[in-house]
Amino acid sequence: MKPQPKTWPPAVPLEVLRRMSLYLRGLNQMKARGVSRATSAALVAPLNISAAQLRKDLSYFGKFGKCGLGYSVDALSADLKKILGTNKAWNVAVVGAGALGSALLKYHGFAELNLRVCAAFDTAPEKTGRVINGIMVRSMSEFPEVAAQNGIHVAILAVSRESAEAAAAFLIQHGVKAILNLSSVHLTAPAGVCVSNMDMSCELETLICRLGFRS
């Protein structure tokens, strides 16, 4: 899943950022367990990543540890949040209110990333008007206004394969800068826009293939 290395000047590899997010989650779990210090080895233990990798990843952004002691869980957690940008809140729109979109609206896990799913949209009239988990599903035509009012620059795209391309273009046209694309179409990002393609079909097929190789 490596969408477009070209759009992002490769100062920090995309995969480093992805791992940073994993480190942060691990730190938060440690914090919840009352652990206050951690070494690089302890942090990567459940992740299948080498300790050197973690230290190298962090070194892209600065120095965070104490030699001989490891890292302060609280301090590093705060630093990573800042680096990743989730120290501040972001408003997010869910686009597409079918089964998958509805499931996302019911999901409570984004809150801990400081993400607020605050609006939902669909083109189909029979989908609009419903309220799911306190969020009203609106017509797509309302997107520009609602997005502007709420400062929405991030969208999760959960529409059918056929509508994905047009929907993405519409969102980008109205100010969306980051799209998490869950439809089974590979979207390419225009300049200034970030797209992450999460393609379950592709991933499943890849799994099947790996399965075959092993046998």
Place this chain on the structure above:
Amino acid sequence: MKPQPKTWPPAVPLEVLRRMSLYLRGLNQMKARGVSRATSAALVAPLNISAAQLRKDLSYFGKFGKCGLGYSVDALSADLKKILGTNKAWNVAVVGAGALGSALLKYHGFAELNLRVCAAFDTAPEKTGRVINGIMVRSMSEFPEVAAQNGIHVAILAVSRESAEAAAAFLIQHGVKAILNLSSVHLTAPAGVCVSNMDMSCELETLICRLGFRS
């Protein structure tokens, strides 16, 4: 076709397989449009991938094109299906029948990959017994029997973060060889088992970070 490198670990990079799946999808769309021949450049046009990359990827598995002419859409499509393993049907279980699991049960897109979602499971008694899209949600305790009867070796894990690890261990213990993990926990695969972690939270946080770098 060709003697395939049977040693899985580093023979064919994982990302090559992922791209193969994308190529196959493109071919199928061409087929549906009635196109019968395609060049490497035409195949990668919507994908942000270079033509050389596609040719190199294919060369891991053999020779499929005609010099000067390109590829036969039908033939290459059939070859890729065979390579990926989706020329044969696979039975798949959905584990976890919450909002996300239910959405997966309603999704019709896996059929074209020859994947049959044929069973669903959940530990919560209030979730079991329901029938979603013709598929009964059973208790997890029935998994071993049902999996054996239906030859299920692939599972999609759509459970809560807290249950993910235990559920995965249970599945593996009862014959599952490939897991598509949709929960926000990074699972590591024991030997002989393939795991693909699709982590929406991680992906969203990475997007937010890229967003911040741009501005």
Place this chain on the structure above:
DNA sequence: TACTGTGAAGGCCTTCACAGCG
């Protein structure tokens, strides 16, 4: 002519190993 297949080159990321510091 037009396009594939592929060795070779190049670049990026990971791994290594150790200097440096508490």
Place this chain on the structure above:
DNA sequence: CGCTGTGAAGGCCTTCACAGTA
């Protein structure tokens, strides 16, 4: 002494460029 931070080395993947073929 223990562990971090980091240049250097190594390896893997992508890109290049062209030989080869219908």
